[in-house]
Amino acid sequence: MFRGKRRAVVLVAAACTGALLAVVLLAGWASGGNSGVSYLDGNTNAVLYATGHRPLAPDFTASTLTGSRLSLSSYRGRIVVLNFWGSWCVPCRAEAPTLAAVSGQYQRTGVAFLGVDVRDTTASAEAFEHNFGITYPSVSDSSSQITLAFTAVVPVSGTPTTLVIDRTGRIAAAVFGQTTYSELTAMLATVTGKAG
Amino acid sequence: MTDVRIPEADPFDAAADEQDGRLAGPPAAAPGGLGLAGWLRWAWRQLTSMRVALVLLFLLAVGSVPGSILPQQGTDAAGVQQYYAAHPALAPWLSRLGLFNVFGAPWFAAIYLLLFASLVGCVVPRTFRLVGSARALPPRAPRHLTRLPHSAEYSVALGPQDAVRVAGQVLAGHGFRLRGPADGGGSPDAAEPWVSAEKGYLREVGNLLFHLALLGVLVSVALGGLFGYKADRLLVQGSTFADTASDLDEFYPGRLVSAADLGPFTITLDSFEASYITSGSQRGQPSSFDAQVSYTAHPGGPVRSDQLEVNRPLSVDGAKVYLIGHGYAPEFRVTDGRGQVVYNGPTPFISGSSGNFLSEGVVKVPDAQPEQLGFTGIFVPTAVDVDGTLQSAFPAADNPVVSLIAYAGNLGENSGPAQSVYQLDTAGMHQLTANPQVLQVGQSLKLPNGQGTLTFTGYVPWVSLAITHDPGQIPALICGIAALGGLLLSFMMRRRRVFVRARAESGGGSTVRVGGLARTDASGGFEAEFASLADELRSVHRAAAAGGQADPEPDPQSEAEHRQHEGK
Numbered sequence: 001m002f003r004g005k006r007r008a009v010v011l012v013a014a015a016c017t018g019a020l021l022a023v024v025l026l027a028g029w030a031s032g033g034n035s036g037v038s039y040l041d042g043n044t045n046a047v048l049y050a051t052g053h054r055p056l057a058p059d060f061t062a063s064t065l066t067g068s069r070l071s072l073s074s075y076r077g078r079i080v081v082l083n084f085w086g087s088w089c090v091p092c093r094a095e096a097p098t099l100a101a102v103s104g105q106y107q108r109t110g111v112a113f114l115g116v117d118v119r120d121t122t123a124s125a126e127a128f129e130h131n132f133g134i135t136y137p138s139v140s141d142s143s144s145q146i147t148l149a150f151t152a153v154v155p156v157s158g159t160p161t162t163l164v165i166d167r168t169g170r171i172a173a174a175v176f177g178q179t180t181y182s183e184l185t186a187m188l189a190t191v192t193g194k195a196g
Numbered sequence: 197m198t199d200v201r202i203p204e205a206d207p208f209d210a211a212a213d214e215q216d217g218r219l220a221g222p223p224a225a226a227p228g229g230l231g232l233a234g235w236l237r238w239a240w241r242q243l244t245s246m247r248v249a250l251v252l253l254f255l256l257a258v259g260s261v262p263g264s265i266l267p268q269q270g271t272d273a274a275g276v277q278q279y280y281a282a283h284p285a286l287a288p289w290l291s292r293l294g295l296f297n298v299f300g301a302p303w304f305a306a307i308y309l310l311l312f313a314s315l316v317g318c319v320v321p322r323t324f325r326l327v328g329s330a331r332a333l334p335p336r337a338p339r340h341l342t343r344l345p346h347s348a349e350y351s352v353a354l355g356p357q358d359a360v361r362v363a364g365q366v367l368a369g370h371g372f373r374l375r376g377p378a379d380g381g382g383s384p385d386a387a388e389p390w391v392s393a394e395k396g397y398l399r400e401v402g403n404l405l406f407h408l409a410l411l412g413v414l415v416s417v418a419l420g421g422l423f424g425y426k427a428d429r430l431l432v433q434g435s436t437f438a439d440t441a442s443d444l445d446e447f448y449p450g451r452l453v454s455a456a457d458l459g460p461f462t463i464t465l466d467s468f469e470a471s472y473i474t475s476g477s478q479r480g481q482p483s484s485f486d487a488q489v490s491y492t493a494h495p496g497g498p499v500r501s502d503q504l505e506v507n508r509p510l511s512v513d514g515a516k517v518y519l520i521g522h523g524y525a526p527e528f529r530v531t532d533g534r535g536q537v538v539y540n541g542p543t544p545f546i547s548g549s550s551g552n553f554l555s556e557g558v559v560k561v562p563d564a565q566p567e568q569l570g571f572t573g574i575f576v577p578t579a580v581d582v583d584g585t586l587q588s589a590f591p592a593a594d595n596p597v598v599s600l601i602a603y604a605g606n607l608g609e610n611s612g613p614a615q616s617v618y619q620l621d622t623a624g625m626h627q628l629t630a631n632p633q634v635l636q637v638g639q640s641l642k643l644p645n646g647q648g649t650l651t652f653t654g655y656v657p658w659v660s661l662a663i664t665h666d667p668g669q670i671p672a673l674i675c676g677i678a679a680l681g682g683l684l685l686s687f688m689m690r691r692r693r694v695f696v697r698a699r700a701e702s703g704g705g706s707t708v709r710v711g712g713l714a715r716t717d718a719s720g721g722f723e724a725e726f727a728s729l730a731d732e733l734r735s736v737h738r739a740a741a742a743g744g745q746a747d748p749e750p751d752p753q754s755e756a757e758h759r760q761h762e763g764k
Contacts, residue, residue, distance in 0.1 A: 093611075123541065157455050
């Protein structure tokens with residue numbers, strides 16, 4: 001009788017510990033799962049969102065580096081490449097020539113490029129744009145509101161982050177980190193529907 | 197932890213346990229020739245033993261020693277790099293053993309997970325036993341009550357059944373839990389009826405509360421480790437930051453925290469002022485800090501204002517924001533060789549060990565033409581010249597100067613790994629100025645060869661903020677208080693038992709024997725309690741005998757003959 005009781009207690013304790021561990025492991029595992037998402041060439045930092053699984057890009061109105069007001073919603077109907085950057089950020093500097101080249105290449109196809117300048121000063125940012133020959137506009141995110149709004153829909157973890165927003169204003173692709181020419185053009189080909 | 201585990205063999209409870217069909221546990225002997233299940237059970241019993249828990253606790257303490265001696269990756273990455281430079285042979289081995297990241301090392305995790313399992317494995321079965329103990333009926337009355345530590349005996353002109361019934365009423369009136377022969381399977385004994393009474397079950401309730409609260413503390417701490425986060429942010433006066441992973445300087449998320457879980461608040465530093473004691477032996481010590489901030493709890497929410505002080509954090513969106521440091525950010529404007537303004541703004545300088553906020557920093561101008569520019573320098577809030585070296589005489593900015601060395605060349609920022617904003621890699625650069633150039637506010641440094649001009653335009657303060665979110669904090673506090681309450685309850689309450697037997701006497705009436713014992717009587721209060729109870733029982737019995745019926749009215753002045761035995 002005593003043995004049975006003791007064993008039951010041991011079993012209950014073991015079950016409790018096991019259940020706790022299982023919950024922890026499951027929670028960790030489940031947070032990694034997501035549907036409607038594919039990766040470009042197996043790179044988990046280059047994400048394609050399938051139609052129907054595209055998060056809505058939050059609209060914003062902010063001042064550009066040159067002082068005019070600009071809204072994301074004014075680009076509705078066009079594909080927008082939105083690039084979060086800072087002049088102080090080493091990978092942003094490394095990818096800047098790529099962005100300058102691709103934006104020039106896609107100018108006639110109606111794809112718009114737009115920068116979001118993060119944790120920067122206007123003087124440094126303008127010098128950066130001038131230096132890398134970047135001609136598309138950038139808005140200043142000095143109050144971090146744009147970063148905050150986008151973090152709520154896609155896991156922006158820092159600069160650089162590049163998002164491709166489709167004609168309906170939904171995020172179709174994202175590169176978290178430094179992007180490359182081949183990634184960017186492959187994503188634009190998918191979103192514009194001119195793949196291959 | 198250690199003093200609440202009741203020993204396996206409990207001499208006091210042995211009698212009670214026997215009657216409930218339970219026995220004390222066997223010694224945890226090594227199993228000889230047992231199967232896998234036997235070995236597992238043996239291992240579990242070892243793990244949950246107090247000895248192993250103490251060893252694990254000791255290991256946890258010893259294991260965290262390197263964490264306080266060696267620089268740690270998370271909190272002092274620069275210190276780790278310095279250690280690598282100073283001990284190139286030893287450092288890789290220490291790194292392999294995880295000694296630069298002790299609290300994230302697998303062996304450290306193994307210790308605390310085992311300790312957690314040990315505590316859970318101990319506390320959960322104890323909890324079941326305590327529930328049983330709290331619900332148990334008092335044991336049967338022993339046959340020889342005079343052998344108990346406290347006993348009394350007297351004669352009364354009542355029948356044994358009536359005497360025991362009256363005694364039961366009196367004891368129940370004092371909040372005792374009763375057990376008679378009918379309650380425990382014992383056959384009613386007409387010749388010598390008895391009643392057992394026990395009080396002080398709150399002790400078990402306290403014990404139970406302590407154990408459950410202890411589990412609660414463990415779960416709370418785990419909750420904080422899994423779902424909490426810590427972050428740091430340096431914020432220059434006039435600027436704003438958002439609580440997002442990309443906008444924090446350092447971010448240490450819990451195991452199950454992702455960037456999307458951060459509270460979406462923003463904080464702007466409107467102003468910061470530090471006051472210092474200006475005279476006496478305390479000269480230079482801070483007398484007050486005052487950081488005025490405005491914040492929004494979520495995008496588009498109302499803007500609120502608050503004042504941050506040391507040890508008075510701002511609570512916003514479930515997180516606490518502490519003011520942990522401050523410093524100066526000198527403002528520079530840099531014009532490059534083409535006459536373009538390529539840098540214009542404050543640059544945080546970090547105060548070192550030299551005191552009085554003599555601060556070091558670097559200015560990087562990656563987009564200057566024709567060459568990239570870099571400056572290393574110091575900011576001195578109250579500059580004095582001591583034998584040709586600049587020193588700071590006071591922490592307030594009474595005579596602010598900067599002293600800079602200019603470089604030109606390749607900053608190494610157009611490719612490669614991310615750089616610290618507080619360090620200048622001069623490997624690809626050449627020095628433009630032979631000596632440090634001292635500037636006061638408004639003064640300019642003209643660089644040679646038409647490379648441009650740097651102007652020291654002013655300075656603003658900065659604060660460093662620590663943001664912590666610990667969802668386990670409040671539950672841990674509540675559980676901690678509950679554990680303390682339970683512990684106090686279990687220390688202050690005593691289980692005490694009183695037994696009454698009545699035997700019929702040949703000349704009518706009966707002899708009443710009262711016995712009592714207390715489990716732990718460190719404060720010695722039970723002796724007096726028992727004496728007063730015995731007195732009350734006797735007088736109520738007398739009154740009942742005189743009035744012909746039970747009338748439980750105490751009469752402490754009664755002075756009938758009785759004997760009271762002390763000890764055995």
